[in-house]
Amino acid sequence: MQKKIIALVDCDSFFCSCERVFNPKMKNVPIVVLSNNDGCVVSRTKEAKALGIPMGIPYFKIKYEFEKKGGVAFSSNFTLYGDFSARVMSVLAEFTPDMEIYSIDEAFLDLTNIPTKNVEELVIKIRATILKEVGIPVSIGIASTKVLAKVATSLAKKSSSGVFHIYSDEQKNYLLKTYAVENLWGIGKASHLKLKALNIKSAFDLMNANQKIILKNLTIMGAKIQEELKGIMTIGVEQEKDVRKQVMVSRSFEHGIYELDEIKKHLSDHVFRASEILREESLVCFNLSVFVMTNQFKELPQYYNSFQINNLNGEDAPHILIKKALDGLEQIFKYGYEYKKCGVMLNNLVMKEERQLSLLEPVDTHAEKITEVIDKINNKFGSHLVKMMSCTIEKRGHQKQPTRSNCYTTMWDELKIVEN
């Protein structure tokens, strides 16, 4: 079977890079972009990274020091970022139709069938084209599988050319020996802990581990990652990702329960298990619902109710999910009923890597806003370029943050003005 050529295109510090296109003064400046309400750092330039600013940190914690050193913070401007994303993706689509948009700033390209003598040259050209035409710098990793391409891209980020090709098994093995297993695509916290317990530390260790043990501990996803590390494509490009849409954990009680505290205990266990499943699959959720019900088969008053919490911020942390679930339970619990079952459902799941976008607080109907944006962009560009964008759009008129840049590409009264 012919080896595939998969390229992962990953925009560098994407939100910050978008801000720089119309703001050339920011070129070498340490910049961060903040989540809605200027909460946390969701994007940082390499200069900001060099100042030790970690991803996700609440801005107030570093504001003083950061600004003292010349750092600049921008409020997130999703209208702008979404527009730039669509531009980048449309350029990529011109190079190959075999493309999968993975997130707002990442896409996999299948270059196997592109007639080119030198794939590296082609990829360098892709990178140069995006930089010139859209103004966004990207890093591109090339390998024979998606998991390896992700490894290659992380190496590309550190290289001066912005491109990295894993082309031989020898080279690959060498690189995987020093690549930490927890940095691999698809390996979340829970998987990492399991691998640690098995003394599997590097990607090389994982690749060579006993397949049965991996299958047992990390489920089918772990086995797929193993195969991909070996160079065998198991997670296809352009396929629907084998990603869960929902996690549900519920159980009937052994005997009927009347007391809220007892139900809370059971529910907490269910939520904890649900959060484990999330972490095993590197997912986070935006939506949680809990339910309680009485025994339908008994001749007793019946009660069923559920409560939905919509505005989670891409959660996978058990304590947060448990708290939300218990809050929800309190809303629906009614005294006087003999309860038989309770449960939790986690919905609106996305891969954890896309979490940077989820650190915004969604406005109202989160999912509907996403669909709205996707439709707008698709209409503009005439094709279904945006398959998955886990982003929210600031409501127009909803508190323009003073540090939010203009919507340079979408609003007539916010165009860039050239003073001539």
Add this chain to the structure above:
Amino acid sequence: MNILFHNDNMEQSGLDLNEFLIKRRASTFILRVTGNSMIDANIHSGDLLIIDRSKDPVNGSIIVAVVNSEFTVKEYFKRGNKIFLISRNKKYLPLEIFPDTDFLIWGVVTFIIHYAEKNNSSC
């Protein structure tokens, strides 16, 4: 291969200015200009400029450039290895770009949009 081509039916559905003005969506941007340094090139204060970043300038092209981190609209002229940014206004001198000048070409202006009537200040 231009995947952005989107009007391949023969129906007469009206003239689409987007189709005419925007050849390449991904690389086309719109800026507004103020000031008079290009007035003799028919660029007036308040005009809209359509810029295509995919194009390369030739002598005489109107370009948007960034000089010392500031945007500017000028006529591009290159002779040998020397690049000049020319203002089309007799009050201004050409600007020579040296190897160490903080300079980049942001894009080539493809269209200038303004009202025909002199009294309308800007689009």
